[in-house]
Amino acid sequence: MNYQGNTYPFRQDSTFLYFFGIDKPGLAALLDIDHDTETIYGDELGIEDLIWMGTQEKMADMCMKSGINRVQPYEKLASDISKSLAKKQKIHYLPPYRERNVFEISFLLDINHEKVKENASAELIQAVVHQRSVKDKYELSEMETTMNEVTVPAYVEAMKNIRPGMVEYQVSGLIEGIALSKNCTMAYPVICSVNGHILHNHFHGNKLKKDQLLLIDAGAESPMHYATDITRTYPVSGKFSSMQKDIYTIVLQAEKRSVAAIKPGIPYNEVHMQAAMIIAEGLKDLGLMKGNTRDAVSAGAHALFFPHGLGHMIGLDVHDMENLGEDFVGYDQDVKRSDQFGTAYLRLGKKLQTGYTLTVEPGIYFIPVLIDKWKSERQFREFINYEMVSKYLDFGGVRIEENVVVTENAFKIIGNIIPKEVAEIEAKMIS
Amino acid sequence: MNYQGNTYPFRQDSTFLYFFGIDKPGLAALLDIDHDTETIYGDELGIEDLIWMGTQEKMADMCMKSGINRVQPYEKLASDISKSLAKKQKIHYLPPYRERNVFEISFLLDINHEKVKENASAELIQAVVHQRSVKDKYELSEMETTMNEVTVPAYVEAMKNIRPGMVEYQVSGLIEGIALSKNCTMAYPVICSVNGHILHNHFHGNKLKKDQLLLIDAGAESPMHYATDITRTYPVSGKFSSMQKDIYTIVLQAEKRSVAAIKPGIPYNEVHMQAAMIIAEGLKDLGLMKGNTRDAVSAGAHALFFPHGLGHMIGLDVHDMENLGEDFVGYDQDVKRSDQFGTAYLRLGKKLQTGYTLTVEPGIYFIPVLIDKWKSERQFREFINYEMVSKYLDFGGVRIEENVVVTENAFKIIGNIIPKEVAEIEAKMIS
Numbered sequence: 001m002n003y004q005g006n007t008y009p010f011r012q013d014s015t016f017l018y019f020f021g022i023d024k025p026g027l028a029a030l031l032d033i034d035h036d037t038e039t040i041y042g043d044e045l046g047i048e049d050l051i052w053m054g055t056q057e058k059m060a061d062m063c064m065k066s067g068i069n070r071v072q073p074y075e076k077l078a079s080d081i082s083k084s085l086a087k088k089q090k091i092h093y094l095p096p097y098r099e100r101n102v103f104e105i106s107f108l109l110d111i112n113h114e115k116v117k118e119n120a121s122a123e124l125i126q127a128v129v130h131q132r133s134v135k136d137k138y139e140l141s142e143m144e145t146t147m148n149e150v151t152v153p154a155y156v157e158a159m160k161n162i163r164p165g166m167v168e169y170q171v172s173g174l175i176e177g178i179a180l181s182k183n184c185t186m187a188y189p190v191i192c193s194v195n196g197h198i199l200h201n202h203f204h205g206n207k208l209k210k211d212q213l214l215l216i217d218a219g220a221e222s223p224m225h226y227a228t229d230i231t232r233t234y235p236v237s238g239k240f241s242s243m244q245k246d247i248y249t250i251v252l253q254a255e256k257r258s259v260a261a262i263k264p265g266i267p268y269n270e271v272h273m274q275a276a277m278i279i280a281e282g283l284k285d286l287g288l289m290k291g292n293t294r295d296a297v298s299a300g301a302h303a304l305f306f307p308h309g310l311g312h313m314i315g316l317d318v319h320d321m322e323n324l325g326e327d328f329v330g331y332d333q334d335v336k337r338s339d340q341f342g343t344a345y346l347r348l349g350k351k352l353q354t355g356y357t358l359t360v361e362p363g364i365y366f367i368p369v370l371i372d373k374w375k376s377e378r379q380f381r382e383f384i385n386y387e388m389v390s391k392y393l394d395f396g397g398v399r400i401e402e403n404v405v406v407t408e409n410a411f412k413i414i415g416n417i418i419p420k421e422v423a424e425i426e427a428k429m430i431s
Numbered sequence: 432m433n434y435q436g437n438t439y440p441f442r443q444d445s446t447f448l449y450f451f452g453i454d455k456p457g458l459a460a461l462l463d464i465d466h467d468t469e470t471i472y473g474d475e476l477g478i479e480d481l482i483w484m485g486t487q488e489k490m491a492d493m494c495m496k497s498g499i500n501r502v503q504p505y506e507k508l509a510s511d512i513s514k515s516l517a518k519k520q521k522i523h524y525l526p527p528y529r530e531r532n533v534f535e536i537s538f539l540l541d542i543n544h545e546k547v548k549e550n551a552s553a554e555l556i557q558a559v560v561h562q563r564s565v566k567d568k569y570e571l572s573e574m575e576t577t578m579n580e581v582t583v584p585a586y587v588e589a590m591k592n593i594r595p596g597m598v599e600y601q602v603s604g605l606i607e608g609i610a611l612s613k614n615c616t617m618a619y620p621v622i623c624s625v626n627g628h629i630l631h632n633h634f635h636g637n638k639l640k641k642d643q644l645l646l647i648d649a650g651a652e653s654p655m656h657y658a659t660d661i662t663r664t665y666p667v668s669g670k671f672s673s674m675q676k677d678i679y680t681i682v683l684q685a686e687k688r689s690v691a692a693i694k695p696g697i698p699y700n701e702v703h704m705q706a707a708m709i710i711a712e713g714l715k716d717l718g719l720m721k722g723n724t725r726d727a728v729s730a731g732a733h734a735l736f737f738p739h740g741l742g743h744m745i746g747l748d749v750h751d752m753e754n755l756g757e758d759f760v761g762y763d764q765d766v767k768r769s770d771q772f773g774t775a776y777l778r779l780g781k782k783l784q785t786g787y788t789l790t791v792e793p794g795i796y797f798i799p800v801l802i803d804k805w806k807s808e809r810q811f812r813e814f815i816n817y818e819m820v821s822k823y824l825d826f827g828g829v830r831i832e833e834n835v836v837v838t839e840n841a842f843k844i845i846g847n848i849i850p851k852e853v854a855e856i857e858a859k860m861i862s
Binding site for chain 2: 052
């Protein structure tokens with residue numbers, strides 16, 4: 001954080017967790033396919049460490065639990081790799097995202113550090129993505145338990161406590177405190193803002209005003225590091241204004257119909273486009289958009305209000321496997337990423353399979369900087385009623401998000417559903 | 432954390448905060464002493480960033496608040512440094528502690544990255560330490576406010592809630608949640624453990640048993656990043672056993688008498704040795720030590736029970752300026768660091784000055800690994816009654832800590848004192 005001895009909390013690499021389950025720093029693993037061996041490299045703690053850190057499980061015992069019976073001191077990694085290179089074995093590795101690991105791989109494989117990321121193995125990435133994408137029952141149970149025991153009660157508690165005059169950090173602190181007191185961390189920095197239209201926003205210093213919406217995007221991460229990722233949008237006063245209810249209802253429809261569309265075989269970019277259609281149609285009903293909805297959506301005009309993707313895979317990472325490369329995870333030879341503003345940000349576009357876990361999170365936002373830009377560039381004047389839009393400049397934004405697993409035939413929402421219907425929210429908040 | 436887009440929260444470098452007050456990433460500052468100019472290098476956000484991050488204060492406006500009127504794009508830094516090097520100006524820099532900055536400086540100054548840390552400027556370090564060590568009234572007020580509004584109420588709430596059967600993370604989560612909901616973070620990872628004798632211990636998964644002590648070492652960090660650092664040790668049952676009370680009382684005496692000894696001009700290593708004497712004398716009264724106390728302490732026998740230093744400077748870093756080098760901060764030409772086990776870990780040894788802020792944190796621990804080691808090595812058999820010590824192997828540890836400012840003539844404890852007398856704690860906990 002601010003000096004060598006005051007570190008950020010260690011977060012194990014998710015692929016290392018997936019294959020070896022050992023949540024300790026300073027480890028590396030080598031799978032030798034030619035000789036069918038697996039080795040973990042890492043050092044036992046010395047007596048000096050044990051004085052300060054207490055008795056620790058031996059490396060061999062930890063590794064045996066993962067079915068790995070070859071354990072070597074860390075320094076042996078370099079010589080084992082040298083031997084493999086001398087024998088012309090190809091070394092596959094996953095792309096590192098920490099600077100230290102870039103230089104470690106550069107040293108171990110004797111390649112320039114600027115070449116380390118591009119030389120990562122596409123075959124190994126694809127094999128890992130293939131395996132990690134489909135969640136087994138233990139993984140699903142971990143995610144569901146975390147949702148029901150931590151994320152759901154945290155949201156319910158937050159919803160009941162929201163009052164005009166509070167500051168955003170009081171709400172986000174309440175949620176994070178509940179997660180911590182249940183042995184979880186947050187899977188990603190909490191978004192809790194009356195400026196829901198600012199999508200990359202971790203400022204929590206605004207006072208809640210009674211006419212505002214509060215958008216909360218937060219999810220607990222289990223002790224085994226499985227993520228949850230939920231968004232709700234609440235009226236600060238406990239009651240939606242008519243303008244808020246109109247926009248909220250469109251997003252809720254888009255969210256529920258997107259969830260309902262999920263089944264094995266459907267390309268997720270189709271579900272995204274369907275959500276965009278629902279949003280554009282709803283905005284047309286309110287007079288904010290105009291013209292032919294299908295044409296507007298194919299041209300990308302809806303992205304003024306819904307400029308991000310419908311969702312992403314979730315698992316050991318909140319954006320699951322994002323470190324392996326978004327296109328490896330979310331796209332394939334059949335479905336390529338769009339380059340249109342808005343849809344280009346869709347992280348998951350390919351066909352869904354049974355066992356995939358993903359987020360569904362449509363939203364409608366009024367982003368003054370973007371509105372000004374498009375208006376001044378005279379973009380999509382045939383589809384957007386800028387005069388009407390100008391009445392919504394201080395609206396903020398609405399997003400609603402669930403986590404969903406693709407089942408044999410359809411879908412299942414992970415965990416109990418946190419209240420999201422207008423009437424439910426107003427009943428719980430006003431009481 | 433686990434991929435490029437899911438980062439740990441940004442923590443600005445404390446020296447950058449001290450001189451420039453700007454809490455944003457991607458900045459560098461260059462002070463040209465020869466030409467009496469100060470320049471901050473950093474880039475304005477583009478329209479794309481503003482769409483996602485909302486309107487941001489302009490670099491020039493932020494810098495002007497710190498009295499800096501020269502602002503340049505970040506890329507200008509390299510050419511300005513090249514020009515200075517060409518003119519044979521010497522470039523002083525502080526030692527980097529983040530890998531990225533090591534490579535940045537290596538690139539900017541064209542020196543091998545392995546030489547970057549050792550080539551940091553001792554003169555600049557000493558000048559910064561000289562200035563940052565003495566806190567002004569604004570800094571003291573920030574620390575006192577954080578203590579009284581966040582750290583003190585968090586401890587009081589925790590103390591009232593401790594019950595047998597709770598798990599450590601419920602207590603640590605309660606404390607951290609209170610800090611977060613008051614717009615603070617923790618200045619360092621919380622220690623909250625029934626194994627208080629394990630000094631480097633962030634495991635919070637133990638259930639609290641009624642006969643145990645719970646040691647909590649935690650402190651809020653203010654939004655301006657000033658730290659607080661408090662330790663208390665509570666009996667889980669709400670009442671100290673007689674054995675616990677005996678040890679606790681020795682530590683409390685050592686702590687109070689150490690605080691009382693603080694005044695300008697006293698070398699802090701003397702206060703440390705006085706605390707060691709009080710601890711050794713107390714342990715002798717209990718039959719755990721024996722022989723001449725002064726001889727025992729000069730030989731270092733007390734370090735079996737008190738193996739760490741009495742305290743350290745505190746300010747923008749919890750171990751203030753530790754990134755600049757402990758010996759630059761805590762020692763000088765008059766007072767050199769001891770190489771004796773225990774006292775060698777004392778971070779602050781030199782003479783205290785008015786305006787220094789520091790921690791006072793003696794402790795007594797029963798560390799089975801260390802006891803076994805010393806016993807098997809037959810260390811200090813003339814001073815330690817190992818037979819008696821063996822009765823304390825499951826005792827755990829006690830530490831009590833305050834933050835203190837050195838005043839014109841003496842000392843002042845920073846903030847309101849969290850209950851630490853045996854009777855006070857038992858009264859608050861049992862009620």
